[in-house]
Amino acid sequence: xxxxxxxxxxxxxxxxxxxxxxxxxxxxxxxxxxxxxxxxxxxxxxxxxxxxxxxxxxxxxxxxxxxxxxxxxxxxxxxxxxxxxxxxxxxxxxxxxxxxxxxxxxxxxxxxxxxxxxxxxxxxxxxxxxxxxxxxxxxxxxxxxxxxxxxxxxxxxxxxxxxxxxxxxxxxxxxxxxxxxxxxxxxxxxxxxxxxxxxxxxxxxxxxxxxxxxxxxxxxxxxxxxxxxxxxxxxxxxxxxxxxxxxxxxxxxxxxxxxxxxxxxxxxxxxxxxxxxxxxxxxxxxxxxxxxxxxxxxxxxxxxxxxxxxxxxxxxxxxxxxxxxxxx
Numbered sequence: 001x002x003x004x005x006x007x008x009x010x011x012x013x014x015x016x017x018x019x020x021x022x023x024x025x026x027x028x029x030x031x032x033x034x035x036x037x038x039x040x041x042x043x044x045x046x047x048x049x050x051x052x053x054x055x056x057x058x059x060x061x062x063x064x065x066x067x068x069x070x071x072x073x074x075x076x077x078x079x080x081x082x083x084x085x086x087x088x089x090x091x092x093x094x095x096x097x098x099x100x101x102x103x104x105x106x107x108x109x110x111x112x113x114x115x116x117x118x119x120x121x122x123x124x125x126x127x128x129x130x131x132x133x134x135x136x137x138x139x140x141x142x143x144x145x146x147x148x149x150x151x152x153x154x155x156x157x158x159x160x161x162x163x164x165x166x167x168x169x170x171x172x173x174x175x176x177x178x179x180x181x182x183x184x185x186x187x188x189x190x191x192x193x194x195x196x197x198x199x200x201x202x203x204x205x206x207x208x209x210x211x212x213x214x215x216x217x218x219x220x221x222x223x224x225x226x227x228x229x230x231x232x233x234x235x236x237x238x239x240x241x242x243x244x245x246x247x248x249x250x251x252x253x254x255x256x257x258x259x260x261x262x263x264x265x266x267x268x269x270x271x272x273x274x275x276x277x278x279x280x281x282x283x284x285x286x287x288x289x290x291x292x293x294x295x296x297x298x299x300x301x302x303x304x305x306x307x308x309x310x311x312x313x314x315x316x317x318x319x320x321x322x323x324x325x326x327x328x
Contacts, residue, residue: 042279044161047080047089047116048206049073049272050244051264053097053125054107063305064266066097068298070110072265075293076272077113083274086116087160088148090168092244092262093123093208099133101141108145117148121155122172123208123245129177135170155187157194163279165198167191169207171222181209181222181245188224192231202277202284203239205232210243214250214261215311232257238284238325242275249290249314256325258286265293268302269313283326290319 052073055066065072080089091111096103104126111118120142127135135154142149154170169191171181183191195203209222211229222228232239233255240258247264249271262273270293278285293299303309313319 042163044164044202044277044279045083045086045274046160046204046277047076047083047086047272047274048092048242048260048262049076049080049089049265050092050208050262051094051123051247051266052076052091052107053094053264053266054103054110055097056103056106057097063268063302063307064097064264065270065298065302065305066266068295069097069266070106071295072270072293072298073107073110074113075295076265076291077110079272079291079294080274081113081115086274088116088166089114089118090166090206090242091118091120092206092242093121093172094125094244094264095120095123097125097266099126099128099131101133101137104133104138104141105145108141112146118146119149119158119166119168119206121168121206121208122170124172124179124181127172127174129174135172135174155190163201164277165194165201165203167194167203167205169205171207171209179220179245181207181220182224183207183222183228188228188231191228192234195232195235199235199237201237202279203235203237204277205239205241207241207243209245210259210261211241212252212254212259214246214248214252217246220245236328238327240275240277240286240325242273248312249318251288251314251318251321251323253323253325256328258323258325260288263290263312263314266302267312268299268306268309270295270299270302281327283324286323286325288319288321288323 054069060067157167211225242260247267249263250261252259271290274289276287
């Protein structure tokens with residue numbers, strides 16, 4: 001009887017090739033997945049809401065539609081909440097229209113509907129000169145009703161994500177009634193120190209009054225803007241400065257510094273901004289998006305009341321545009 005030989009399984013060349021391709025594709029996908037995850041960690045998204053001028057008054061007395069301020073603020077908060085991955089929201093002053101505690105206490109529940117942390121810097125309408133709502137009391141109230149706000153001074157800094165530094169400045173003069181602003185000597189010294197510690201970071205500065213005017217208005221300007229810019233311009237890392245006060249949509253890039261003026265919620269164009277920052281190896285990209293109110297009937301009335309509505313609305317690249325700052 002012949003001994004039956006055991007057959008050796010044939011090598012399946014095509015199966016080996018397919019398995020090899022699959023492993024290669026899996027490794028590639030994992031590599032690029034890690035790259036995308038790593039890159040997204042370097043990106044930052046935030047909202048800037050300026051000049052909400054929240055008011056419980058039921059009538060409008062000027063081009064500001066303060067009677068509609070609550071619904072306009074609620075709409076802005078809703079739109080921010082609908083935006084994916086917002087790291088924080090910054091209110092750049094004039095949160096309330098008149099400096100009364102009762103107005104602030106009505107503003108806070110709407111702001112606290114934000115799903116992301118929110119912060120604020122003072123506007124000239126927020127503070128009562130010689131009156132009840134002082135900067136100290138305002139800060140005490142914010143600290144007591146905003147779990148993310150922890151500053152005993154009206155200027156402060158924090159790190160929202162590695163590679164970024166946020167600086168909030170206080171430009172409000174509180175020893176006399178004026179719409180002008182100023183950064184005092186103590187704060188200017190502090191700003192220089194903060195910038196010197198952040199030479200490798202993307203720095204985001206927020207204040208109420210702009211350091212570069214979007215339109216000329218001597219009664220609203222920062223009185224020592226040149227002195228403040230002299231400090232900022234010493235540093236060559238990417239810096240973006242976000243302000244309000246002028247109710248105007250304007251963007252100006254000067255070298256490594258981007259100046260962004262954002263309009264008011266209660267006057268035309270009744271808008272705020274969503275900003276996405278991409279931190280790349282050799283450059284930083286700022287994607288600015290102007291988000292207008294969804295209450296188009298309110299916006300239409302605001303436009304009719306605005307003198308020079310085109311100026312307030314800005315050019316195309318003042319509204320939604322991309323700006324690049326090269327790293328040095």
